[in-house]
Amino acid sequence: VDAERAAALIAIDWGTTVARAYRLDASGALLATRSADLGIQRVTGGAFAAALGALLGDWEADAVPRIACGMIGSRQGWTEAPYVECPAELAAYAGAMVRTPGGELAIVPGVTCRDATRVPDVMRGEETQLLGAVSPDEPRVLAVLPGTHSKWALVEHGKLVAFATYMTGELYALLLEHSILGRMAAQRTTDEADAGPAFLAGFDRGSGAGALAHILFGARTLALAGELAPHEVRDWISGALIGHEISGARIWASRFGADTERVRVVGAPTMVERYMAGLARAGIAAESGRADAAAQGLWLVAGRAGLVH
């Protein structure tokens, strides 16, 4: 990271709660990163131009193209970039970008798909991370992007073939903040590992058969029985939800003939660690994707669209 070198592209991953800007040089190398709590939910009255200025600071002076992905292209964002349909690849994203009215940003579209029962699914931002995390040379990769709404995706030679969303992170927050389970949970002590015994016990429970609505009640009954300490409740619930997700996603991926014995985990280090631990527990070979996947993906779309050369 070298802030002095000349920028060739400003790339922004602009989500619901956070906006993250990357300054890239002419070789696509990452020079610097800035982030702000200026996700689209926190920008009021459509003041996106001002939010962009606050996010970029003195980078505004860079006379280089700007590209963004994520919820900034949703109906609630700056300018709507309609979904492209799955299967989708680099050329489709580059060809379907939408500019903000003042020309401030080129926005990468999200992707939509339909499952066997015609229920749709959507992503915005993760399609770009996947471009950065999976090389076009790779014949077939099963990837997970953990988060509030975790995405599992099957990518073949750079083409997004299918994906499915799991509300794992949102359910975790709801249960901890508002449910009877959350009332039994105490903060973890700081010297405990993120993916320790309580996480793994919850993971095993969540990975097994049974309805999630029943599995989760185990956090209450184990705590009532004194078999789960208050400071372990959070990790147990996190493990149960992630176990449930991984178990369900493997069944989902197997429908596409995917090898579910190997999974790439792409995302923030804390979440990646938990998923890696869970995948290892399930006997699945896990590898972590590059940390700057979004920046790399935006660089590739910008290149394909002729914004950089």
Added chain:
Amino acid sequence: VDAERAAALIAIDWGTTVARAYRLDASGALLATRSADLGIQRVTGGAFAAALGALLGDWEADAVPRIACGMIGSRQGWTEAPYVECPAELAAYAGAMVRTPGGELAIVPGVTCRDATRVPDVMRGEETQLLGAVSPDEPRVLAVLPGTHSKWALVEHGKLVAFATYMTGELYALLLEHSILGRMAAQRTTDEADAGPAFLAGFDRGSGAGALAHILFGARTLALAGELAPHEVRDWISGALIGHEISGARIWASRFGADTERVRVVGAPTMVERYMAGLARAGIAAESGRADAAAQGLWLVAGRAGLVH
């Protein structure tokens, strides 16, 4: 219901949010019912005697035994009535009742069980409803008591053999009040049936394979795609959760060799209607249990304990 006839027993179903009192005559017939928002969560500083007075009103003058079941016997209630272990039957409940310190009430214990992986489950109050809803003459009944924490139970000749809890009602409330799905939901218009097309569409989705965390996201994507109207979102989510519960509970019950093609639904009419509609959709013969199951169950325990003759 005849309020003038002499009472032989005051029976109380005292739960977390509501307390419901029944006045029964010497034949066990229900004379009258009173309820108050005096569940144990709403009684502060241990003022249970005052709450009992407020609930009973002039019934306090009845010089008859009083019996209660439900969360009033929990650690957070008036006096803890330790759980009896499953399998459990009438004699076990009657023999393990606990009196409040001032002798105001005899409290029926709850029940605990362990599944194949030794994770415990618990109920308080539903064991008494089951006594009232299933005759000892019936060889084997699979029953569901819908609610915040739905209970599925297998009863053989009056004996509770196994049960499992599903946090269906609590998840529904969490999702509607606090999740991204709730923000997409509008109130239903009043002329729609409780178990109409949106409920059944959600039910079908929830009954199918797939992780619940993925299934639920369908409410968002279908709404985004304009294929689910805002006023249909609540029913769709309700259907998905109930479908997921019924589907999981059938697998659970089949492990005990239960006939899962016939289910008795015991509870409040609104919830019973939804479960009956869901069961019918799944091709399962459903029958509703008697509405006064709790009163009847309390009468039976009181008789066995010699409180009434």
